[in-house]
Amino acid sequence: MESSGDTLTACMDGSATQATAGADIPSSRHVPTAIATPADIRPAAEALRDIARDIGNFQVAACANIASKMPMCDADGNVLAHSIFGWPTSKEQWWKKPLLALSSPLPFACRYESDPFWVNAAGIYTRAPNPLLDQIDLSHFDELVNAQSVIVVPIHLPFGQIGVVSFSPLDNGRKDLSREFELYADQLEYHSRRFIGGYSRVTSHRPWIPKNCRLSKREVECLRWAAVGKTDVEIAMILGRSCATVRFHIHNAATKLEAVNRSQTVFKATQLGYLGSVAAVMTGGHGEHHDGAMIE
Amino acid sequence: MESSGDTLTACMDGSATQATAGADIPSSRHVPTAIATPADIRPAAEALRDIARDIGNFQVAACANIASKMPMCDADGNVLAHSIFGWPTSKEQWWKKPLLALSSPLPFACRYESDPFWVNAAGIYTRAPNPLLDQIDLSHFDELVNAQSVIVVPIHLPFGQIGVVSFSPLDNGRKDLSREFELYADQLEYHSRRFIGGYSRVTSHRPWIPKNCRLSKREVECLRWAAVGKTDVEIAMILGRSCATVRFHIHNAATKLEAVNRSQTVFKATQLGYLGSVAAVMTGGHGEHHDGAMIE
DNA sequence: CCAAAACCTCGGACTAGTGCTAGGTTTTTC
């Protein structure tokens, strides 16, 4: 209990509230779950494990990218789930069952929510209502998640990457985590974010360099409609331009993003947040009540 | 100074560190920057403004979606930048200049980084190195950002939405925020995240419901290659399958995601994190050293 | 254990959509 408590006091409260009064703060605050180099992964994972245990007797499960089945490993290639977080090493399909909670409804919920939440077989409990989570199928919760309940921290990262850290009570059988969630969600979120963010930074090299990717207004406008499935002809009608013009703009955007075709252009533009979210609302909508153009 | 100090002590430290010892914690901790309903937007913005001022005499600038030029407004339609954050109301192109810091290099940096950072004309300073930020052009920093330096909190949200909150010193002329960043980044990040996250939740309705969007392994595999610009023929060669099979899988994925063509399929799959990040590394790469398949 | 339901593998032909090259026009910038 002391390890997590001290750390948090130091990094989240103590320094900040007194600083304007001129208190002397150590210039390099050590956050145990932060990761700067691959060598930090193991100690950071251990720190996260200890914090979770001390706070509420939780077992940790972490995934840096819900799109990948690659397990998280330390600098020497040891799987964190086994070597640190204490999940059993079942020989076959070890990643399917025990890599925890990630089998089914949890990653789905993470796609739709950025705030921490907690789950049991009866529902998903968020701090603020999110209708999208109500549609998630929890019918096989018990089998898919090795616990009666679990606290989940979704972590949305650049380039469309989604990570997740889940905390399940070692005292199995607990079905209500509302109190723990209320108390510890902020801390768990903070450390999870540091951990997953740092891990992603040091492990995934992204050599992609869209040098001059300053898309123009028209280009984004066309891309936006293309992303929601409109064809050249439709976009041309919507924007009141010729079909060829639409193609020109999209081709220009592709050049700037160093993409070879329309799909890759949409993909890269989405990853970079050019089409973010607003387009989603248009999918089922009637257009016209959208935001209009965007920052050029 | 008292308002922010008290609040932070209560919500981030006090409760957490003592809870395991059984201290009695109020069941509903009030976070002033949290937003549950549209009516909360205004008080939350005021709280954020006050916190920023009290902490380090900062002025706030916020954008819930860097892809949209729509300004953030309260429930009555008042632009927060003017009515609360205190930015001047220039008649023409008000959103271009003063909405401030958001004009140029800042949103770009937010696309590549999920951790808070601070910037001046000489560079971008992160807690951990990020090569992608070194390529950003800061040559016109002074004109584009109405300050000599600024602390930036990027906020990555579901559906590929990217928001940002920036804090610029009211004491203009300050060029070094390293100390302030060290001390306050965590707090600023916490409140910014609550504010932007809550704002996005209550303002953007996303009626999109991909009911059964459980993509199969092959489907994601094909989509992944399609997203990086491979044609059907290329994907067929890569996977050792026929061209018809590749089309079958991608068409199936499109059906599940309720997409009408390939571009929209890639778009939706990207928004949902199915193609996240891993594919980016393949763009400039030589394939094969990728993660392989993904969770089905 | 069997059956149903997914999933996966293929082929061909036709239509709609896209990529690309080569221009011209308008607007912005210096």
Next chain:
DNA sequence: GAAAAACCTAGCACTAGTCCGAGGTTTTGG
């Protein structure tokens, strides 16, 4: 007022999407 962007247009070769079809394999559920 010239240069540089950005914007607009057109036609042709190619690619992707659709519709038709056939079968095999793995999961699911009774």
